[in-house]
Amino acid sequence: MRLDVQVAGNRVTMTGRIDDSATFADLPARLPTSEIVIDTGGVTFVNSIGMREWIRLLRGLRETGRRVRLDRVADVLITQMNLIAEFVGERAVTISSFHAQYVCPACGAESAPLVDAVANAPLLQQMKVPAMPCPECGAQMELGDFPERYLTIFKG
Ligand SMILES: [Zn+2]
Incomplete structure (x- = not known):
């Protein structure tokens, strides 16, 4: 299943695989210049090329002055993000909740419940x-x- 990206106001919902076919190049232009909320609860797979696109997206949003909040970060994505110094070092994004195994x-x-990262x-x-x-x-x-x-x- 390819990645499905839905935009509603300042909220982006992603479902499927963030892999070689995923491109977010045109996404920042479709979003308002406010706080952006990205929900990746429906993401099932991430590979290294997809991860590169994901980092580029977050960087691009930040460079255009948006704050980014991540809701329901998928298990497969949060474990990848933990490997990236950019995210670990300077709190580049806010994570409100994530799934963990x-x-x-x-x-x-076994299950992957949602962990409230604020509470x-x-x-x-x-x-x-x-x-x-x-x-x-x-x-x-x-x-x-x-x-x-x-x-x-x-x-x-
Ligand atoms: Zn039990």
Whole structure:
């Protein structure tokens, strides 16, 4: 599935794959000069070429004076962004929420719940994630990966 990009006012919703076929070159011109909200909750795959386009997009928006807020950042995207010094270093973008892979130690269920990055900011700065109830058995789920893969970007 190719990337679908919907623009409604200052809100951009992306669904599908951010890969070689993704191009955001014409996107900034279609957006108002206010705070831009980008929802990537429906993104299922990101590769290195897609990541380059994504960085270029955020850079372009910033250079034209917009502030960017990322809503519901996809699991596949937040882990990639944690590898990019530009995002980790200077808080180039605001992240309001993101998906993270959790696993249940009691029953083994896996899910990718949405983590509220604003309400949990103090916790995330300490490289910790909030406890999430398992949708299957109700036990407390744990992050299914190294915290650094998700939380380097939030480090205080
Ligand atoms: Zn469980």
